[in-house]
Amino acid sequence: MVQAAPAAVTLIFNEPVTPAGAGIRVYSPSGRQVAATTISRGSVLSAPIDSNEAGSYVVLWQVFAADTHPSRGALGFALGRTSGNPYASLLATPEIGTANPLGLALQALARWIHFAGFALVFGVVAYGVLTKEQAAFKRLVGTGVILLIAAEPIALVGQLASLSFDGDTALAVLGSNFGRVAGLRLGAALLVWTMLATGRSWPLLAIGGVIALLDGVSAHAIAGLPSAGQLLVAFHVAAMGLWAGGIAVFLLAPDKRFGRYAMWTLAITIGTGLLLALAHTHFGGVLFSTDYGRVLLIKVLLVVAALAAAIIHRRRAELAIVMIVVAAAALLAALPPPF
Numbered sequence: 001m002v003q004a005a006p007a008a009v010t011l012i013f014n015e016p017v018t019p020a021g022a023g024i025r026v027y028s029p030s031g032r033q034v035a036a037t038t039i040s041r042g043s044v045l046s047a048p049i050d051s052n053e054a055g056s057y058v059v060l061w062q063v064f065a066a067d068t069h070p071s072r073g074a075l076g077f078a079l080g081r082t083s084g085n086p087y088a089s090l091l092a093t094p095e096i097g098t099a100n101p102l103g104l105a106l107q108a109l110a111r112w113i114h115f116a117g118f119a120l121v122f123g124v125v126a127y128g129v130l131t132k133e134q135a136a137f138k139r140l141v142g143t144g145v146i147l148l149i150a151a152e153p154i155a156l157v158g159q160l161a162s163l164s165f166d167g168d169t170a171l172a173v174l175g176s177n178f179g180r181v182a183g184l185r186l187g188a189a190l191l192v193w194t195m196l197a198t199g200r201s202w203p204l205l206a207i208g209g210v211i212a213l214l215d216g217v218s219a220h221a222i223a224g225l226p227s228a229g230q231l232l233v234a235f236h237v238a239a240m241g242l243w244a245g246g247i248a249v250f251l252l253a254p255d256k257r258f259g260r261y262a263m264w265t266l267a268i269t270i271g272t273g274l275l276l277a278l279a280h281t282h283f284g285g286v287l288f289s290t291d292y293g294r295v296l297l298i299k300v301l302l303v304v305a306a307l308a309a310a311i312i313h314r315r316r317a318e319l320a321i322v323m324i325v326v327a328a329a330a331l332l333a334a335l336p337p338p339f
Helices: 088-092 101-131 134-162 167-175 177-198 201-217 226-250 258-280 291-311 315-334
Strands: 008-012 017-027 039-041 044-048 055-065 070-079
Touching (some): 008 017, 017 039, 017 044, 017 167, 055 088, 101 201, 101 226, 101 258, 101 315, 134 177, 167 177, 177 201, 201 226
Antiparallel strands (some): 008 044, 017 055, 039 044
C-alpha cells in the first residue's frame, strides 16, 4: 500500500537480464497499461509509470536470463486503497523463475528430442569410426538429423508459452540469445544433413562438438563460474550423446571394442554430471526440498540403474533406461536450479 503515486516500477534481479517484449507492464485499477518503455541496466529493469488512479495495480514482468532461459512473474500494489483490477488473476502465476505447465512441458520435450537427435547422429557416427563401418548406419543418422531440426521450432513455441504469445514477445525471443543459439543449432543440423552425402565422419563429429558447445551456452550457468559451468555442460552433453547413441547402434551391430568406448563415455558423463549436480544443489543440500533437486535425484538413480544394466551386459535394458535418463536431463534443463 502506497499513499503517493510512484514515478516508476524498478525490479532488481540477482543476475543480468534482458527484457522479453515489453519487459514490464503495469495495469491500473481500470485496466489501462500505464508503464512507459522499460529501461534495462544489467540486473536492473525500470519502467516509468504515469497514473494517479486510486486502487490496486498489477505489475507483470518477463525477462531472459543470461543463459537464455525465460522467466516471468507478477506483483501488485495499491495506491491509497485496494480495489478490483481486470488483470488481478495474473497475480496467481507460478513462483518466480518457473514456466507455466505448457511452457515447461514444451521446453522439456524440445530438449529431449534434441538430445535424442544428438545421440543418434554423433553417437552413431562415432561408433562407425570405432568399428570402421561408417556407411552402415545412415538411416539412424538421418533420423537423428530430423530430430535435431524438429527440436528447434518446438523449443521456440515452448519459449513463447513460458512468456506470452504476442508479437512483441515473439520478436524479442527471436532476437534474444535464445533465438541466436536456436538459429545456430538449426543451421548446424542442416549442415550435418548436407555433409552426410560426403561420407566423411570427422567433419560431422566436429559439428557435433560445436552443437555441444551451443548447448552449453544455453544451459544453466553456475553462479560465479558461468563459463566453467557451461563448458562442463558441453562435455556432459557430448559424452551422454556418444554413450547413448553408441548403445543404440551396438544393438544393431555388436562389436567387442564397444566395451571400452562405453566405459569412457559413461565415466565422463557421470563425472561431469556430478560436478554440475554439486554446483547447482549446494553440494546436495537441496536435493529433497526443491523440484530441481528431486528430479536430479531421480536422474542419479536412473544412471545407477543404467550402470548396473551395463555391468551385467543387458544392453537393451541399458538403452531403455538411458532414454529415461535423457528425459530427466531434459526436464532438469528446463527447471530453474536453486543455485
